[in-house]
Amino acid sequence: MDLTFTAAEEEFRSELRAWLSAHIPAEWRRPGFWESLSDEESFGLRRDWERDKALAGFAGIQWPTEYGGRGGTPGMKAIYDVEMVLADAPRTVNPLGLTFLAPTVMAIGTDAQRKEIIGPMLRNEVIWCQGFSEPGAGSDLAALTTRGVRDGDDFVVNGQKVWTTNAVHGDKIFTLVRTTPGSQKHRGISMLLIDMHQPGVDARPLKQMSGASEFGEVFFDDARVPATDVLGAVDEGWRTAMLLLSFERGASGMSQYTEFRRQYDEIAAVAKKLGRDRDPVIRGKLARVLTELECLRLHAMHILTQTEQGRDLGFEASMTKLQWSEASQDLWEVFDDVLGEDVTLEELDDLDLTPFNAQAMWSRSVTIWGGSSQVQRNVTAERVLGLPR
Amino acid sequence: MFFALTEDQQEFGSAVRTYLAERFDLDAVRAYFEAPATNDAGNLDGLWKAAGEQGWLAVTVPEEHDGLGLGLVEAQVIARALGAGVAPGPWRGTVLAAEAIRLAGSAEQQARWLPRLATGEAVGALGYSRSVEYGQTADVVVTPEGLLTGFTATPVGSYDRTTRLARVEGGSTEALPGDASSLEARATVLVAADLVGIAREALTRTVDYDKEREQFGVPVGSFQAIKHALADLHVGITMAEHAALYAAHAVDAGLDDADLAVSVAKAKASDVALASTAAMIQYHGGIGYTWEHEAHFFYKRAKRLAGQYGTADAHRERIAALTL
Known part of the structure; x- marks a missing residue:
């Protein structure tokens, strides 16, 4: 048993901490700062800051240096994710590109794609969206109907995508499109890399129940994409998508633990302020959630260990998703119990509840996106336990 | 970062599981289970001999006292395997008595007890509960006051007959000069590990059955209502496995x-x-x-151990006290 990081990894932590402490303005940590900005201002600020961070060498932590990455270890990536949370660093504006598209391009992209996609993404010159889900294709992704028809050197694309993160800020979108007319299920699909700045593409914000608009809808109306802008082979898009989604395994349970543990401590502070921390029912519920969060931390150490040992994690990503998403949702349900009849208020005894309320609303989404809990349970039951389909 | 069992540690667990599968399977458990609850001997002789010979008892005893000099991490591996086999016998009490003496005993007490506890020649018990596991076969009972010997043990009936219990009275106590304050934590970890072993084995057996058992013309394991429940159990048990392993390490390393x-x-x-x-x-x-059916062996053992050294609710109150 060795729960420490290597000297080189700890050295990396120090360097990163120093850079973050020198480059995150104190003003950004002021409560209400980000809320006081327009969506456009906030996105622009984060976009530029993240570019500077990348130029300083704190991006693509595990990517090979030939792609502008740092060539670091899985431990460094885990440290990076945790330190970003601890420093209140702005969240990435290019999450789908960095987590999913880049490693896929490194694995199966052409040389030209590697050159054109990865560098500009690291510098946030291109913000990438993911075009997978459709109104009729959610958990059943293979039911997608967005179609691409070959026309000379282009595909002409028509259809609609939904739940698109950063839709209104996106420059390009990696999109699953049915390129063989009349094909069924996972056959005849291609992953097209579509420029969003063209008349045939219309991105609209989708207002969520929280009031925020992290997601959007993207409409394709005779949008054009050069036939060379396919990732992987034409009609082999399902295979490309499965490879791409497999990179979710890199998701860091340690940073999620760090984030949720902070939320737990904030909720505990509210409970104390309201004198609710003495209620044995509340205490039991909080402890139950904390137990799950501690398990998440240990699970993250297990995943990191397996990754460092070069083991294939198989379908364990489904367990990771279930553990973090259900635990964080449970945490925010306890917050409801702490507040009782005041649960919906925006302010209580000069305590601004709006950031809490936003988190509580967001917690309803985490068991849906990225594979709903029900889908993850099916995967776990069938692929891990071997129960019949 | 290495949060996992080494190959040697895993080997310990497989050795116990292999022994139980070959020499003390569920038929043997049943014979023991169905013997009168007050009968302490039953058919345990072979199992106890193996526990001594294969080092299950010597695991945490220092090498200078003929032990293996390993830690709670290895001990919880054995505990988990014994739980999975719903195995009877005073293993846990003997290991914990040795732990008390290792941690807090004088040199003389250690020399007197540890080599004998390590081989199984002497049987130990932990007397922190009203009903003491295997009090009737124990040579020494560790109580909060020290080492109790020469006591009278009266068997206590219990529906978990994978384990015998007794009430212990009289006798004389010899104080342990050192600090045995981590003993209850160690006992709790070993009970948690036994529970984790029970939970995993119960799930595995249920999954295997539901793959085969047909109703409405299909295996019942193809029904989503069952799949989702079993998937949630798999996730929860995996988390409990992590938690027992980490707790063992945390206690040993003094985290x-x-x-x-x-x-x-x-x-x-x-x-x-x-x-x-x-x-x-x-x-x-x-x-x-x-x-x-064997399900009740697992269920009844789980019931008793879930209550031992603090129920889940009691531990949640401790968690609340530590974090609120």
């Missing part, structure tokens, strides 16, 4: 969060063992409710 880790492990292990053994009954259908 700052050892108290929290122990309570997390016991709360989680108790919950998943109760849930998994109840599911074992439910998802076997009527056969799971019969005396003939």
